[in-house]
Amino acid sequence: MTAINSVTDLTIEGDVAVITLNSPPVNALSANVREGLFEGFKAAIAEPAAKAIVLICEGRTFIAGADITEFGGASKGPGLNEVQDMMEGSPKPVVAAIHGTALGGGLEVALCAHYRVAVPSAKCGLPEVNLGLLPGAGGTQRLPRIVGAQRAMEMMTSGQHVPAKECLAMGLVDELAEEGKLRDAAIAYARKLVAENKPLVKVRDNDTKVAADRGKPEIFADFRKANARKFRGFLAPEYNIRCIEAAVNLPFDEGMAVERKLFMELMTGSQSAAQRYSFFAERTAAKIPGIADDVPLIPVKKVGVIGAGTMGGGIAMNFANAGIPVVIVEQKQEPLDRGLATIRKNYERTASRGGLTAAQVEERCALITGSLSMEDSFKDVDLVIEAVFERMDIKKDIFAKLDAICKPGAILATNTSGLNIDEIASVTKRPEAVIGLHFFSPANVMKLLEIVRADHTSDSVIATSMKLAKQIGKIAVLVGVCPGFVGNRILGARQREAQKLVMEGAMPWDIDRVLYDFGFPMGPFAMSDLAGLDIGWVKEKSNGESIRDVLCEADRRGQKTGAGYYDYDENRNAKPSAFTEKVINDFIVKSGANPRKISDEEILERCIFPMINEGLKILEEGKAIRASDIDVVWQNGYGWPVYRGGPMFYGDLVGPEKVLAKMKEFQATMGDQFKPAALLEKVVAEGKKFGQL
Known part of the structure; x- marks a missing residue:
């Protein structure tokens, strides 16, 4: 064995040279790895005894894949293209032996080998689209030459990791090896290539698949149309498709020039910067300053949930999905039965789409049991989550009972979306065990989990909750106690302005359109219609004093009644409502206001800049650890477009100076609700960015 450098060895096994790369944790293509590969192939090609x-x-x-930490910096050592040229131009057959994952730059390297062998558990993919990029080392030109334009588009615009057996079927992999015997199988395959005098197959020269797709523009037009909704707002999927079009219609070198040009446009653009920022922000959110790595964790082997409604059932499913038994407690049998039936229907729906087997449905349903007694069911649980109506008196009553029932060391959690958890904890003799676990609806689907630290919550309870969130597939963000916590508190700032804009002359559909065009899945009024305008509305107490009152009194309660802020057809397609417009205009006249034409720019700034300002207040108060944590909350819980990074990232994009100037302008003309946060003033005065907070 010869050490090429600190991460690469070269071994001569008879007539086969074996280059072994070992750069934990994932063999990313850092400068050191590229150097090792370049020098390793150079030495192997020069080795007289080696025939493959x-x-x-x-x-x-x-x-x-690539070493993302190097993105945007100066490149050191051999470039990836130099490594690929060395491999592809080798006068000896090169075999890539794949296990685990060959992703992004990893697959692009493997595509420059003449042949590929993989174990069945391996997966291949080009997931650069998830970072707002396209494969920049020939992947867009080589992959279509193996799998065809259609399959290449599917892989590259989704970033999917394709199993080895599927890769074998499409020609991306040439042979499968037994698990645990990859090295021997690859060497044997290399010897077979030499013995049979197989050609040195360069993927770049393979024209068969792309020639078959040439002259068929409908392949690309149909794919764009079918995925238009999914790709809305994103540049990277379209740029990937253009590169594949180039692979089909242009010679390889010209296609590479297109790839390089479009790659650089994405790499230097704001969308990829936002998506790369988000990648790291999610990982940073898991790091909690002040909590030791060796803090004792609480084993969670059984979970209790109070409430079998939509939220409680969804929460229970998360734990069953992770193999953790759950007992759900309700007050009466009928809502309990209904909740358990809904859980089963949700699992069966997933199975009907191929997401679960029938056996898995039964396994998960068996892990969820129902009960009408907290006393009988919660004595041995390690964690109990309350998911009942948002009323402080109800929650305090429940926590007083849990304090008496649950064993010492059990975690007592509330799913409240904004109530004071310190007040809830005050009725227990163990406030250190109380924490907020704010799931987002539907809880079995939404990725975000706001973990809310109260004044007395112990480090062990926090660390256990963070670890458990990862175990159940959630993205967790630790926040502090304040009305609405981080997500709903910032949402409140946006909702306030949306309602005020309506009373100044902007119609709900104008506001929704601006925010939809910005990248949100829907605007605030369409969202209200979807959720139901009558949530929290009581008919007997309604007095027609708000627009919502009038709409609900007219039985316009949202999509479910066929009308709300919008009118809906039988397929729930929305259109602006003359009825709603009249109601709004009546309220404007009654208020004595003078309606005016409001520009899209003002609508956006009035809705978004107060969100940024509220985020800064949250940071001032220490209710969020980092600015990036706020962005993780808004991306994963509220539909903030990932290609805009989050409210704080977006604030840096437009410039803290502009945010401050606009807030001052709005304050002067519309009132102190726009008063800039002290931290906003400080950031601008010191020439800093929000991302530094």
């Missing part, structure tokens, strides 16, 4: 070359990786995976 195998590239294999140690650890849990093949090359899992």
Whole structure:
């Protein structure tokens, strides 16, 4: 064995040179790795005894992709293209031996080998689209030459990781090896290539698949049309498609020029910057300053949930999905039965779409049991989550009972979306065990979990909750106690302005359109119609004093009644409502206001800038650890477009100076609700960015 550098070895196994890469944790294509590969192939090609070359990786995976930490910086050592040219131009057959994942740059390296061998558990993919990019090392030109334009578009615009057996069927992999025997199988395959004098197959020269797609523009037009909703607002999917079009219609070198041009446009643009920022922000959110890595964790082997409604049932499903038994407690049998039936229907719906097997449905349903007694069911649970109506008196009553029932060391959690958890904890003798676990609806689907630290919550309870969130597939953000916590508090600032804009002359559909065009799935009024205008509305107490009162009194309660702020057809397609417009105009006349034409720019700034300002107040108060945590909350819980990074990232994009100037302008003309946060003033005065907070 010869050490090429600190991460690469070269071994001569008879007539086969084996280059072994070992750069934990995922063999990412750092400068050191690229240097090792370049020098390794150079030495293997020069080795007289070697007639073939195998590239294999140690650890849990093949090359899992680029080293993202190097993005945007100065490149050191050999470039990836130099490594690829060395491989592809080798006069000896090169075999890539794949286990784990060959992703992004890793697959682009493997595509420059003449042949590929993989174990069945391996997966391949080009997921750069998830970082707002396209494969920038020939992946857009080589992949279509193996799998055809259609399959290449599917893989590259979704970033999917394709199983090895599927890769074999489409020609991306040439042979499967037994698990645990990849090295021997790859060497044997290399010897077979030499013995049979197989050609040195360069993917770049393979024209068969792309020639078959040439002259068929409908392939691309149909794909764009079918995915228009999913790709809305994103540049990267379209740029990936254009590169594949180039692979089909242009010679390889010209296609590479297109790839390079479009790659650089994305790399230097704001969308990829936002998506790369988001990638790191999610990982940073898991790091909690002041909590030791070795803090004792509480084993959670059984969970209790109070409430079998939509939220409680969804919460229970998260734990069953992770193999953790759950008992749901309700006051009466009928809502309990209904809740358990809904859980089963949700699982069966997933199975009907191929997401679960029938056996898995039964396994998960068996992990969820129902009960009418907290006393009988919660004595041995390690965690109990309350998911009942948002009323402080109800929650305090429940927590006083839990304090008496649950064993010492059990975590007592509330799913409240904004009530004071310190007040809830005050009725227990163990406030250190009380924490907020704010799931978002539908709880079995939404990724975000706001973990709310109260004044006395212990480090062990916090650390356990963070770990448990990851175990059940959630993205957790630790926040502090304040009305609405982080997400709903910032939402309140936006909702306030949306309602005021209506009373100044902007119609609900104008506001919704601006926010939809910005990238949100829907605007605030369409969202209200979807949720139901009558949530929290009581007919007997309604007095027609608000627009919502009048709409609900007219039985316009949202999509479910066929009318709300909008009118809906039988397919729930929305259109502006003359009835709603008249109601709004009547309220404007009654208020004595003078309606005016409001520009799209003002609508956006009035809705978004107060959100940024509220985020800064939250940071001032220490209710969020970092600005990036706020962005993680808004992306994963409220539909903030990932290609805009989050409210705080977007504030940096437009400039803290502009945000401050606009808030001052609005304050002067519309009142102190626009008063800039002290931290906003400080950031601008010191020439800083929100991302530094």
